[in-house]
Amino acid sequence: MKVSAVVLVLVAFQAAAAVLVQATAPGTPTVGYYNDKCNVSVEGIVRDIVKAALDADITNGAALVRLFFHDCFVRGCDGSVLLDPTYANPYPEKTSGANIGLRGFDVIDAIKANIETACPNTVSCADILAFAARDASRYLSNGGINYIVPAGRPDGVVSLATDAENNLPGSTFEVSKLISNFAAKGFTLEELVILCGAHSIGRAHCSSFNDRLSAPSSEINPYFRDNVLAKYCGAGPADPTVENNIRDQNATALGNLTSYVVPASGGASLDNSYYINNLKNLVLFHSDWALVGTNSTLRHVHEYADNGTLWNLDFADALVKLSKLSMPPGSSGEIRKTCRATNY
Ligand code: HEM
Ligand SMILES: *[C@@H]1O[C@H](CO)[C@@H](O)[C@H](O)[C@H]1NC(C)=O
Ligand SMILES: *[C@@H]1O[C@H](CO)[C@@H](O)[C@H](O)[C@H]1NC(C)=O
Numbered sequence: 001m002k003v004s005a006v007v008l009v010l011v012a013f014q015a016a017a018a019v020l021v022q023a024t025a026p027g028t029p030t031v032g033y034y035n036d037k038c039n040v041s042v043e044g045i046v047r048d049i050v051k052a053a054l055d056a057d058i059t060n061g062a063a064l065v066r067l068f069f070h071d072c073f074v075r076g077c078d079g080s081v082l083l084d085p086t087y088a089n090p091y092p093e094k095t096s097g098a099n100i101g102l103r104g105f106d107v108i109d110a111i112k113a114n115i116e117t118a119c120p121n122t123v124s125c126a127d128i129l130a131f132a133a134r135d136a137s138r139y140l141s142n143g144g145i146n147y148i149v150p151a152g153r154p155d156g157v158v159s160l161a162t163d164a165e166n167n168l169p170g171s172t173f174e175v176s177k178l179i180s181n182f183a184a185k186g187f188t189l190e191e192l193v194i195l196c197g198a199h200s201i202g203r204a205h206c207s208s209f210n211d212r213l214s215a216p217s218s219e220i221n222p223y224f225r226d227n228v229l230a231k232y233c234g235a236g237p238a239d240p241t242v243e244n245n246i247r248d249q250n251a252t253a254l255g256n257l258t259s260y261v262v263p264a265s266g267g268a269s270l271d272n273s274y275y276i277n278n279l280k281n282l283v284l285f286h287s288d289w290a291l292v293g294t295n296s297t298l299r300h301v302h303e304y305a306d307n308g309t310l311w312n313l314d315f316a317d318a319l320v321k322l323s324k325l326s327m328p329p330g331s332s333g334e335i336r337k338t339c340r341a342t343n344y
């Protein structure tokens with residue numbers, strides 16, 4: 001055999017071995033993972049409880065979408081964001097400043113309790129969160145964002161506030177820092193722009209956009225800055241919340257900015273209005289504005305402002321990609337009995 005042939009055989013063998021390892025590696029999520037593991041429809045239970053939770057309080061939808069993002073960007077999608085403080089681990093991810101305002105935990109608890117009754121010790125909290133974020137996105141987009149998501153993720157046993165601080169993007173980040181933060185998780189500049197469209201829903205604390213109250217008028221509509229945001233933030237409780245999307249703000253407070261409001265078409269609030277608002281300097285965070293401040297990202301902001309259908313499709317793909325971030329190699333996993341605590 002010639003040397004080149006030997007090399008070829010070796011390469012072929014290694015490729016086959018690699019495929020084998022990949023196919024059998026634990027935690028490689030697959031579509032329909034629970035179909036043959038429970039006598040009930042796991043995804044059906046999640047869908048029904050998410051629907052009930054959003055019918056009761058529509059803001060639960062934004063909560064679940066953000067919870068999923070914050071789970072996956074820190075140690076992969078492993079439910080680590082759900083863990084409560086304990087004596088042994090007083091500062092889990094959820095106590096981090098980067099997780100300010102994180103909510104929706106009660107919805108996950110309700111789903112988990114229901115599933116544990118129907119199919120005990122089988123379904124991970126990480127998968128429940130991936131399904132719940134998918135279902136919330138579909139609900140809030142009126143079916144426009146609709147995708148199948150693989151499952152079979154184990155729940156992690158490690159959760160540290162410092163990991164959240166080090167991995168989640170900050171609202172004061174410049175575009176270069178946003179790009180490198182997303183690149184560290186395997187996401188392109190375009191996917192960064194796509195995923196930020198989630199800020200068409202939900203709310204933020206004033207402390208998350210303090211810097212914007214004194215930002216130059218080239219970076220934020222000055223009426224919005226001085227007569228809307230500064231007024232909300234100067235009144236009421238110490239750190240009140242403001243709606244992310246001008247569409248969802250009090251029309252009286254918006255004054256003549258109401259002429260810029262993009263109505264939710266067919267009841268779909270999770271939509272491409274974020275890009276349209278961004279082109280008018282009517283978004284909350286510096287990190288939002290940063291996407292129109294540079295040509296490389298601005299190009300994509302235009303792309304999605306112009307085509308809401310395209311955004312729905314690309315956002316769905318980006319969420320599927322997000323769902324595939326996995327725990328660091330060598331981490332141990334389990335199926336938690338309750339989403340707020342590890343089993344031992
Ligand atoms: C690009 C970097 C991002 C930054 C700097 C950022 C930052 C923030 C901040 C500071 C808040 C407000 C938290 C508070 O004050 O209570 C927020 C809210 C939110 N974010 Fe992001 N975010 C980013 C990307 C994303 C992504 C990729 C998603 C989902 C795919 C997302 C979904 C949300 C949602 C839905 C809310 C509202 C949550 C609620 O109403 O409870 N964000 N984000
Ligand atoms: C599912 O149903 C079969 C047949 O009724 C039963 O043997 C099995 O224990 C059930 N499995 C679960 C997880 O409930
Ligand atoms: C809207 O804002 C105005 C003044 O800014 C206030 O008087 C009014 O009560 C607000 N309405 C609601 C529904 O919050």
Ligand SMILES: *[C@@H]1O[C@H](CO)[C@@H](O)[C@H](O)[C@H]1NC(C)=O
Nearest residue numbers: 223227255256257258259260
């Ligand atoms: C809104 O009113 C302000 C002054 O109150 C004015 O400067 C601005 O041009 C107006 N904007 C629109 C969209 O009418």
Ligand SMILES: *[C@@H]1O[C@H](CO)[C@@H](O)[C@H](O)[C@H]1NC(C)=O
Nearest residue numbers: 292293294295296297298299
């Ligand atoms: C961005 O694009 C505009 C218009 O095409 C151009 O005038 C400007 O120089 C570009 N800026 C950068 C930093 O490339």
Ligand SMILES: *[C@@H]1O[C@H](CO)[C@@H](O)[C@H](O)[C@H]1NC(C)=O
Nearest residue numbers: 306307308309310311313314
């Ligand atoms: C918007 O994007 C969708 C999906 O790619 C495409 O089918 C449609 O033709 C686009 N619409 C316009 C007006 O470009």
